[in-house]
Amino acid sequence: MEKGIILKVENLNVELEGEKILENLSFEVKKGEILTILGPNGAGKTVLLKNLLGVLPFKGKIEWKSGLKIGYVPQRLPFIKDIPMNVEEFFKLKGAPTNEIKKILNSIGLKEEILEKKIGDLSSGQFQRILVGWALTSSPQVLLFDEPTTGIDIGGQESIYELLEKLKKERDLTILLVTHDLSIVYKLATNCLCLNKKMLCYSIPKELTPERLSQLYGGQIKFYQHSHD
Amino acid sequence: MTDQFLFSLISGIFIGGAAGFLGSLMLTKRMALVGDALGHVALPGMGLALLLGLDISFGAFFFLLLGIFLIWLFEIKTSLPTEVLVGVVFVASLAIGFLIVPKLELLEALFGDISKVSFEMALISAVFSILIFLVVNRIYPKMILANISDDLAKSEGIKIKRQNFIYLLSIAAIVALGVKIVGSLLVGALVIIPAATARNLSKNLKEYSLGSIAIGILSCFCGGLIFKLTGFPAGPSIILTSTFFFLISLIFKK
Numbered sequence: 001m002e003k004g005i006i007l008k009v010e011n012l013n014v015e016l017e018g019e020k021i022l023e024n025l026s027f028e029v030k031k032g033e034i035l036t037i038l039g040p041n042g043a044g045k046t047v048l049l050k051n052l053l054g055v056l057p058f059k060g061k062i063e064w065k066s067g068l069k070i071g072y073v074p075q076r077l078p079f080i081k082d083i084p085m086n087v088e089e090f091f092k093l094k095g096a097p098t099n100e101i102k103k104i105l106n107s108i109g110l111k112e113e114i115l116e117k118k119i120g121d122l123s124s125g126q127f128q129r130i131l132v133g134w135a136l137t138s139s140p141q142v143l144l145f146d147e148p149t150t151g152i153d154i155g156g157q158e159s160i161y162e163l164l165e166k167l168k169k170e171r172d173l174t175i176l177l178v179t180h181d182l183s184i185v186y187k188l189a190t191n192c193l194c195l196n197k198k199m200l201c202y203s204i205p206k207e208l209t210p211e212r213l214s215q216l217y218g219g220q221i222k223f224y225q226h227s228h229d
Numbered sequence: 230m231t232d233q234f235l236f237s238l239i240s241g242i243f244i245g246g247a248a249g250f251l252g253s254l255m256l257t258k259r260m261a262l263v264g265d266a267l268g269h270v271a272l273p274g275m276g277l278a279l280l281l282g283l284d285i286s287f288g289a290f291f292f293l294l295l296g297i298f299l300i301w302l303f304e305i306k307t308s309l310p311t312e313v314l315v316g317v318v319f320v321a322s323l324a325i326g327f328l329i330v331p332k333l334e335l336l337e338a339l340f341g342d343i344s345k346v347s348f349e350m351a352l353i354s355a356v357f358s359i360l361i362f363l364v365v366n367r368i369y370p371k372m373i374l375a376n377i378s379d380d381l382a383k384s385e386g387i388k389i390k391r392q393n394f395i396y397l398l399s400i401a402a403i404v405a406l407g408v409k410i411v412g413s414l415l416v417g418a419l420v421i422i423p424a425a426t427a428r429n430l431s432k433n434l435k436e437y438s439l440g441s442i443a444i445g446i447l448s449c450f451c452g453g454l455i456f457k458l459t460g461f462p463a464g465p466s467i468i469l470t471s472t473f474f475f476l477i478s479l480i481f482k483k
Contacts, residue, residue, distance in 0.1 A: 055383040072384045080377045083256060086433040093370045094385065118432050 001065055004030045006142065006174060007052070012060040014047055021047045023198045025060075029191075031141075034168065034175045036185045036205075039195035040217050045178040046075060048195065049144050052176065068142060071135030075146040075178075081120035087130060088115040096137040107170060108133040108163060124148075128160050136167070143167075147179045161188055182213075234457055236351035237343040237410075241449035241467065243358035244406050245419065249445020251365055251403055252424035253438045254396065256376045262312055263397075265417030266319035267404045270296035272326025272413045275338045279331055285338070289413070290405035296322060297397050326413070341412035341464030343453065354406055361399050368392050373434070410449070411464035422471040423448060429478035444474055 001008060005028050012025040021044045029035055037045050050056040053072055064070070080090075091101045102112060108129045114122075122130065128148065135143060145164065161184055168175055179185065185192050185205050192208055194201040194216045201212050255261045271289035278288025296318050303314040330338045375382040375389045382389055400420070407416040427440030452467025459466075 050380060053380070053384045055380050070384070072381065074378060074381055077378050077381070079256070083373065083377065084428055084431045084433060084437040085373070089434045093374050095370075 006031050006065040006068060008063045010061040012051065012058055012062065014051060014058045020197065025199050027193060027202050029174065031174055033190045034177060034188055035191045035193060036189040037178045037193045037195055038185060043196045045195055046146055049146050049178055052144060069138060069140040070142045070144060071140035073131045073135045073145045075148050085119050087117055087119060090119055091134060091137060094137050100137060104133045104136055107167065142174045145175060145177045236348055237346040238450065238453045239351045240346050240354040241343065241410050241453050242446050243355045244410055245445040245449030246442045247358035247361045248403050248407055248419040249423035249441040250362055250438060251399055252420040253427065253441035254372050255421060255424060261421055263315055264400060264420045266315045267293055267296065267400060268413045268416035269319045270322040271404055271408050272338060273322055273329050275408060275413060276326050276329030279334050286405045286409055289408050290401060293401035293404055297401060339412045339414045340462055341410050341415065343410055343463040357402060357406055361402055364395065365399050368395055372396060411467055415464050415468045418468045422475050426475040426478040429482045432483050444471065448474060
């Protein structure tokens with residue numbers, strides 16, 4: 001693998017239950033990038049993340065730099081609230097020692113008292129942070145983040161991306177981020193992959209023109225690009 | 230207190246505790262149903278064992294393995310939901326069991342009988358219950374994670390099918406032991422009710438799993454005493470005791 005490249009995807013094709021989900025996807029990710037994966041509902045964004053994680057079958061080639069550790073932040077965990085479990089126990093499922101858990105809480109901006117709290121009693125914003133923290137235990141070099149589409153208040157949404165930016169600097173992370181939120185793309189991303197079953201563009205955010213976006217979303221929505229200096 | 234009753238109580242306490250612990254991992258609807266149905270699947274095996282003069286737990290375990298295998302095979306052959314397949318295997322077993330089990334022993338097979346527990350049986354129950362406890366304790370965090378999310382568990386390198394298989398074998402083993410105490414119709418309750426009760430009362434996993442064990446033990450102990458004092462059949466006494474605890478837990482639900 002060439003220098004600096006940590007992920008290479010070539011001719012990725014995914015078919016689930018007879019339906020084509022992803023077609024001929026090829027791209028590369030360099031160390032330290034924040035790649036946002038953008039696309040409408042059903043575009044195959046989550047499937048792509050799961051392929052990169054190795055939990056769904058695919059055709060083609062996905063090659064990670066060897067020895068790399070990957071942390072995964074799922075979109076949602078609908079069943080977790082039914083389980084009587086506190087935050088500390090959730091971290092312990094991963095075998096994390098208490099002092100590491102405390103360090104992580106500190107860096108995701110939560111107090112130690114939260115360890116005793118039942119997962120089901122957390123606010124959606126707190127839960128989102130806990131999921132990020134959970135993915136960070138075992139110190140991965142890459143973070144795969146699947147944005148929740150619902151359930152997070154706007155204040156919470158804003159700060160989770162600030163948090164990601166901070167964590168990226170602190171831990172020298174490479175981040176692959178699935179999102180709907182265009183402002184995140186302009187603010188945070190170093191690269192952007194537009195996906196609607198096929199790859200429609202792979203560019204830096206500034207090149208993400210309204211024409212490309214309307215092509216991506218089928219022209220039904222209007223987009224306004226803010227100016228960034 | 231006679232030695233015989235002491236042996237019954239010891240068997241009940243160990244099996245009840247291990248069954249409660251196993252039940253605490255039945256977090257999904259599907260799993261709870263499997264636990265309940267497996268008791269019935271044991272019935273033909275118990276009948277066969279009675280006819281051949283073998284230990285009924287032995288026959289039950291053999292048929293449970295067969296039942297699990299059949300459900301697995303049907304799952305590959307069709308895309309029907311597992312609940313349907315479990316249902317088919319479960320009623321068919323009940324019907325076959327009813328034909329095979331000798332009429333005199335039918336009630337005992339369906340509702341259990343602790344009045345014949347020997348020293349050896351008590352010892353075997355205790356040893357196997359502890360073994361089951363140790364196995365389940367080992368897969369516990371992985372099973373919890375798999376219950377939360379398949380993907381999350383897989384991304385942590387957990388082999389979910391393997392863990393599920395070990396778990397099913399453990400259920401088969403505890404059901405095979407439990408049918409002697411409460412019979413094949415009630416054995417599912419031994420697994421499900423203590424965990425349901427503990428879930429109402431606990432705010433973390435530790436309380437939940439220890440609570441399930443404690444309520445399992447307490448139900449078998451109190452049910453056993455009721456049997457001794459009143460002469461009511463032991464199986465129903467045990468299950469009604471645990472149901473009583475469950476009702477109480479609804480009042481203190483957290």
